[in-house]
Amino acid sequence: MNGDRPAEWKKLLTAAAAKCGRPVRLMEVCGSHSTAIARWGLRSLLPESVELLSGPGCPVCVSGAGFIDRTIALCRMGVRVALFGDLLRVPGNTGMTLGGEAMTMVIYSPSEALEYAVAHPAERVVLAAVGFEATTAAVAALLEKAVELDVPNFSLLTDFKYLRPALDVLTDGAVPVDGFLLPGHVAAVVGRAGFAGLSRPGVIAGFAAEEILHSIVILLTRIAAGDCAAVNDYPAVVPEQGTPRALAAIDRFFENTDGEWRGLGILGGACRKLRPEWSRFDASVQYELPLPPPPQINGCRCGDVLRGMIRPEACPLFGRVCTPEHPGGACMVSMEGACAAAWIYRERV
Ligand code: SF4
Numbered sequence: 001m002n003g004d005r006p007a008e009w010k011k012l013l014t015a016a017a018a019k020c021g022r023p024v025r026l027m028e029v030c031g032s033h034s035t036a037i038a039r040w041g042l043r044s045l046l047p048e049s050v051e052l053l054s055g056p057g058c059p060v061c062v063s064g065a066g067f068i069d070r071t072i073a074l075c076r077m078g079v080r081v082a083l084f085g086d087l088l089r090v091p092g093n094t095g096m097t098l099g100g101e102a103m104t105m106v107i108y109s110p111s112e113a114l115e116y117a118v119a120h121p122a123e124r125v126v127l128a129a130v131g132f133e134a135t136t137a138a139v140a141a142l143l144e145k146a147v148e149l150d151v152p153n154f155s156l157l158t159d160f161k162y163l164r165p166a167l168d169v170l171t172d173g174a175v176p177v178d179g180f181l182l183p184g185h186v187a188a189v190v191g192r193a194g195f196a197g198l199s200r201p202g203v204i205a206g207f208a209a210e211e212i213l214h215s216i217v218i219l220l221t222r223i224a225a226g227d228c229a230a231v232n233d234y235p236a237v238v239p240e241q242g243t244p245r246a247l248a249a250i251d252r253f254f255e256n257t258d259g260e261w262r263g264l265g266i267l268g269g270a271c272r273k274l275r276p277e278w279s280r281f282d283a284s285v286q287y288e289l290p291l292p293p294p295p296q297i298n299g300c301r302c303g304d305v306l307r308g309m310i311r312p313e314a315c316p317l318f319g320r321v322c323t324p325e326h327p328g329g330a331c332m333v334s335m336e337g338a339c340a341a342a343w344i345y346r347e348r349v
Contacts, residue, residue: 031336191242263303
């Protein structure tokens with residue numbers, strides 16, 4: 001932003017915050033928002049009465065350490081594992097990462113995994129993927145193709161999250177949140193309708209600096225009014241009812257299940273797994289992977305960061321032993337992780 005714009009936004013934000021009549025805690029639940037807010041130093045425009053926390057919006061950060069353990073186990077069975085590069089540096093329960101595993105193959109799109117399996121029929125290929133609704137929809141579309149092509153050497157190991165139930169946990173927690181900046185990418189799949197029933201106000205936001213600031217002003221206004229119906233402030237991308245084709249593909253292949261969100265524990269119905277009728281694509285069934293052991297505690301406070309109880313800077317390891325070059329926890333690994341964003345753009349936070 002140039003010229004007078006920051007000062008104008010400061011005024012607007014201050015006026016909107018004053019209507020709340022009390023300190024408020026907002027939370028962005030999208031890793032891309034965390035990065036954008038840190039990159040542009042948007043926190044510096046907020047009045048003191050508004051705290052903006054980073055929630056569980058980075059898929060790499062909230063994936064259970066057991067997922068990494070199981071992916072390492074697949075590599076050691078001689079299975080080719082296709083994954084996004086961020087996963088290579090996330091520690092599993094034993095502290096080991098996928099970085100040293102020769103059977104990994106870094107991809108930039110899930111479709112590369114299927115193409116590789118088709119081109120190498122003698123190899124066993126697993127797509128290891130984590131993510132929210134946008135990634136789940138992309139992988140469901142890929143499965144439609146795998147069914148059509150009948151690719152017997154291709155399967156999935158996934159840790160897909162269903163965001164909506166996790167928001168309720170954040171409003172019921174020890175440090176309740178007053179309102180959410182809702183993720184535009186997830187909303188493009190589920191629509192504004194996918195955020196029905198929130199107990200706190202929420203605004204679906206775009207990703208440009210002024211789009212985010214505009215959504216924060218609306219969010220403060222909704223908090224002041226006590227209106228919890230979600231607002232779509234990204235209508236060019238987010239349809240009211242979401243994307244029917246993507247929702248149908250997700251529903252065809254996946255069902256909701258209980259599962260671990262790193263830092264939040266086991267959440268009821270907040271994950272997605274392959275339906276039993278598609279077990280031929282389920283690597284955990286095909287390769288009889290053991291269930292993961294319980295997570296270890298190593299001093300990393302990712303859990304508190306992801307619940308909005310502390311800012312990353314409050315973790316005693318932040319910037320000392322934990323940096324993006326040497327991550328001590330999942331939140332420092334991905335560019336979308338709250339700790340990585342806070343460290344990289346620290347002078348502007
Ligand atoms: S700074 Fe590092 S160790 Fe601390 S909570 Fe963040 S990722 Fe974990």
